[in-house]
Amino acid sequence: MSRPLTLDTYRLLGRSGLKVSPLCLGTMTFGAPWGADEAAARQIFDAYVDAGGNFVDTADYYAGGRSETFIGDFAAGRRDSLVLATKYSLAAAPGDPNAGGNHRKNMVRAVEASLKRLKTDYIDLFYLHVWDGLTPVDEIMRGLDDLVRAGKVTYVGISDTPAWQVSRMQMLAELRGWSPFVALQIEYNLLERTVERELIPMAAELGLGLLPWSPLAGGLLSGKYGAGAPSDNAGRSKAMVAMGKVDERARQVAAVVNGIAGRTGRSAAEVALAWVLVNPAVTAPIVGARTPEQFSQNLRALEVALAPEDQAELNGLSAIEPGFPYSLFAADHIRHALSAGAKIVQRR
Numbered sequence: 001m002s003r004p005l006t007l008d009t010y011r012l013l014g015r016s017g018l019k020v021s022p023l024c025l026g027t028m029t030f031g032a033p034w035g036a037d038e039a040a041a042r043q044i045f046d047a048y049v050d051a052g053g054n055f056v057d058t059a060d061y062y063a064g065g066r067s068e069t070f071i072g073d074f075a076a077g078r079r080d081s082l083v084l085a086t087k088y089s090l091a092a093a094p095g096d097p098n099a100g101g102n103h104r105k106n107m108v109r110a111v112e113a114s115l116k117r118l119k120t121d122y123i124d125l126f127y128l129h130v131w132d133g134l135t136p137v138d139e140i141m142r143g144l145d146d147l148v149r150a151g152k153v154t155y156v157g158i159s160d161t162p163a164w165q166v167s168r169m170q171m172l173a174e175l176r177g178w179s180p181f182v183a184l185q186i187e188y189n190l191l192e193r194t195v196e197r198e199l200i201p202m203a204a205e206l207g208l209g210l211l212p213w214s215p216l217a218g219g220l221l222s223g224k225y226g227a228g229a230p231s232d233n234a235g236r237s238k239a240m241v242a243m244g245k246v247d248e249r250a251r252q253v254a255a256v257v258n259g260i261a262g263r264t265g266r267s268a269a270e271v272a273l274a275w276v277l278v279n280p281a282v283t284a285p286i287v288g289a290r291t292p293e294q295f296s297q298n299l300r301a302l303e304v305a306l307a308p309e310d311q312a313e314l315n316g317l318s319a320i321e322p323g324f325p326y327s328l329f330a331a332d333h334i335r336h337a338l339s340a341g342a343k344i345v346q347r348r
Contacts, residue, residue, distance in 0.1 A: 005302040008052030011283050013083075014182035015207025016155060018124070020055040020083050022277065023302065024211060026288030027058045031066030035290050038070060043292040045074040049082070051299065057211075057286050059087035059129055060110050065117055072119035079120055085183075086114050087159060089129035102128055102135040104143040111152055125183060126153040131161035137169045145178035157183030157208070163198035170206045181208050185286070188212035190221060190253050190275055190318040197323055200281050209283035215276045216269055220250055221257050223268030253318050260310045266300075273301035275314050 010019040025048045029035030036044060045056075056075075058067045068086060075082055088110030091100030098105050114123060126147065128140065147153040158166055158181050166184065173180040184203045186195050189212065203210045216222050254268070261268045276285045289295035306314075321327070328334055 005277065006052060007048070007054075007299070007302065010054070012209075013125075013155070013283055014184075014203075014209035015180070016182040016209075018083065018155060018182070020209075020284055021053045022284050023053065023299065024055040024057050024085075024284040024286045025053055026213065026286040027056065027067045027071060028062045029288050029290050030058070030070045031063035035063070040291060041070050042074055044289060044295045045071070047292060047295060047299075049078065054081060055083045055085070055284060057085045059090070059127075060092065060114050060117075061087070061090040061129070065092075065113070068114055068117035072117055076119065083124045084118060084120065085125035085127065085157070086118065086123055087127040087129035088114070089132065101132045102140050103132075104139055107140075107143045107147070111147055115152065122151060123153050125155045125157055127157040127159045127183070127185060128161065129159050131165060137165065137172060141169050141173050141176075141178050145173070148179040155179070155182045157181055157185065157211075159185035159213075160187075163202045166199075166208075167202055167206065170208075181206075183211055183283075184208040185211045185213055187214045188276060188282070188285075189215050189217040190257065190272060190314060191217040191250055193318055193320045196320065197326060204281055210281050211284055211286055212276055212282060213286045215285040215287065216272050217250075220246065221254055221268060221272035223254075223258055223261065253314075256313060256317055260306075260314075264304075264307075264310075266304055267297050269294075269297055270301040270304050271306070271310075273298060274304035274306050275311070277301065278306060278311065 005022045007021045007023060009022060011022055012018065013020050025045065027041070027045075030041040031038070048056075056071060058071055060068060062068070071084065075084065088107055089100065089102055092110070092113070093099040099109075100106060111123065111126065115121070126144070128144075144153070144156045148156065156179050158169070166181065170180055172178070184199065186199050188195050188200070188210070192214070200210060202208075257268045257271050260266075261271045264271070273285060273287065276282055287295075287298045289298060322330065
């Protein structure tokens with residue numbers, strides 16, 4: 001069975017010496033009309049930090065900047081003990097073509113605005129938020145390196161970008177002596193495993209700490225769906241169904257998660273988070289909540305040790321097709337031809 005964790009059992013972030021908690025506090029809900037108000041957000045923040053958590057994630061886009069403002073207030077007096085991460089890319093001003101994107105102008109604007117809202121002199125981890133498909137990669141990497149050299153940013157990361165572009169940028173940074181990425185944010189959960197084809201192996205190979213967002217699949221794995229779920233036809237459930245998120249596969253996986261939760265006396269959210277945590281490629285799932293009660297439940301996932309048979313059932317039911325060229329690599333005749341029939345043991 002997997003070993004239980006605690007928030008103060010820290011991990012290295014990618015190929016760096018930065019130590020972070022095994023759950024990252026996601027704050028997209030802080031200040032949002034549908035999320036946590038300031039009082040609830042402070043309760044969640046304090047509960048996380050008081051339990052030993054040190055890794056807080058936000059973005060300039062969240063709640064129009066209010067998320068960063070809340071964190072700046074909440075972190076007062078304990079800033080240096082925290083690892084604060086934020087992101088840039090998404091437009092801050094409607095109608096201005098340069099208010100969004102990955103280019104240097106938006107990067108510099110975003111950093112300066114985030115520093116003010118976070119009430120700090122430096123950002124520990126600064127991400128490109130979403131790939132824009134327009135900005136040259138050398139402009140991005142040189143711009144990020146300039147921010148590191150200026151002392152405004154300590155480490156850089158990337159989120160929601162094709163694996164081949166991340167690989168290209170990481171190699172460019174290495175060749176030119178620029179600051180490399182140390183972190184990768186991607187969606188990863190029992191319902192979204194296609195990232196196992198390219199993005200997760202790339203992160204392991206290139207030294208990027210993997211930080212999954214939406215580990216509960218937007219709430220689909222929180223116990224609201226699947227056989228016997230209480231809110232199949234209400235509120236957010238209807239919206240998720242309308243968007244096509246709740247297909248038969250999702251219902252089957254959710255039902256198994258609910259079943260394991262019932263057998264083990266855990267919540268479905270704890271089980272789904274525990275599945276993500278047990279993956280050795282994962283540094284820290286990004287976990288948020290709208291209420292302190294939800295967040296407390298999510299924290300309890302650190303205590304969950306999935307039984308091997310439960311892990312195997314979840315792995316099998318949620319498995320994806322490897323796709324080309326990985327299905328080719330796995331073919332017996334190709335393996336035999338590549339190794340000349342010899343037995344080869346790979347160690348890393």
